[in-house]
Amino acid sequence: MSEVKGGSRRDMYAALTRTAILDAARKLFVERGFDTTSVDDIARESQLSKGAVYHHFQDKQQVFAEVYLEAERIVMLEVAKAAAAPDLSPWDRAEAAAQQAISCYAADPDTRALLRQATSVLGSERTRELDATVAMPLIEGMLAELARVGELRPVNTDVAAQLVFRLLAEASMTVALAEHPEQLTEDVELVTFTMLRGLRAQPKS
Known part of the structure; x- marks a missing residue:
């Protein structure tokens, strides 16, 4: 004992x-x-x-990778909370999650600082791999739910998940690199939602 x-x-x-x-x-x-x-x-x-x-x-780079991954996990927890909001349709939950993913970077200068450094420290492939570790399960789950309830166009959901992931990653990076991120967030959200809505199924007449 x-x-x-x-x-x-x-x-x-x-x-x-x-x-x-x-x-x-x-x-x-x-x-x-x-x-x-x-x-x-x-x-x-x-x-x-x-x-x-x-x-x-092993080295300083591994320390950074762990710090960055933990910061991304915290962001995804906030995104998951937004996606779990009651009384929203599946599509509205998806948009709430996307909005939260972007606004987290606008609101948190520390997370922005880490994101700005990630590619130069870890390389684009490793950074994308770490991002995907925390983000892809949520994206895939939400797209599967949208498909199940008929709110998603008949597309390959695996391809859609990869492209949505990349879109949100670029949106987040755009905010992180901005001189005035909070001012740019509204424009980033507008463009992001306009692109995402191309995946939405048209209502049946």
Whole structure:
């Protein structure tokens, strides 16, 4: 029994250490940027040794990938909440989710800062892979529901999911790169919704 308890304590300590590293790294990546933040900086900010950082992460790029992925998960949680709003039609839920995905970047400067750096740090393919990990299940589920209730045109839903994902990723990046993101959000939403509505089935006469 004591071994189990010891293992649990070790696991808890490891989880707390990992969280401290990621919290410190997020702060530094946002404030200083990836290029001017070193592993030594992350260790000092987290009040841990450099060895502790390397025990949990292969290198600084892996630390950034984890920080970025967690930021994207938080965005997707907000998107999922918007999509679960009661008393909305499936199509209105889809638009609410898309709107939330865009507005999250307009409202959160830290998440914008991470998104702006992601492609240069991780490469476009790896960034897209991480984004897809958190976003695609929701997009695929919503398109499947739209198809089920007859609100989606008869299209290949796998292709539609890929293209909707890319559209929303570009919309988010457009907001993240804007000098005044909150001012641009309305225009980005208008264009995004206009394009998405091309997938909507025409009402039966």
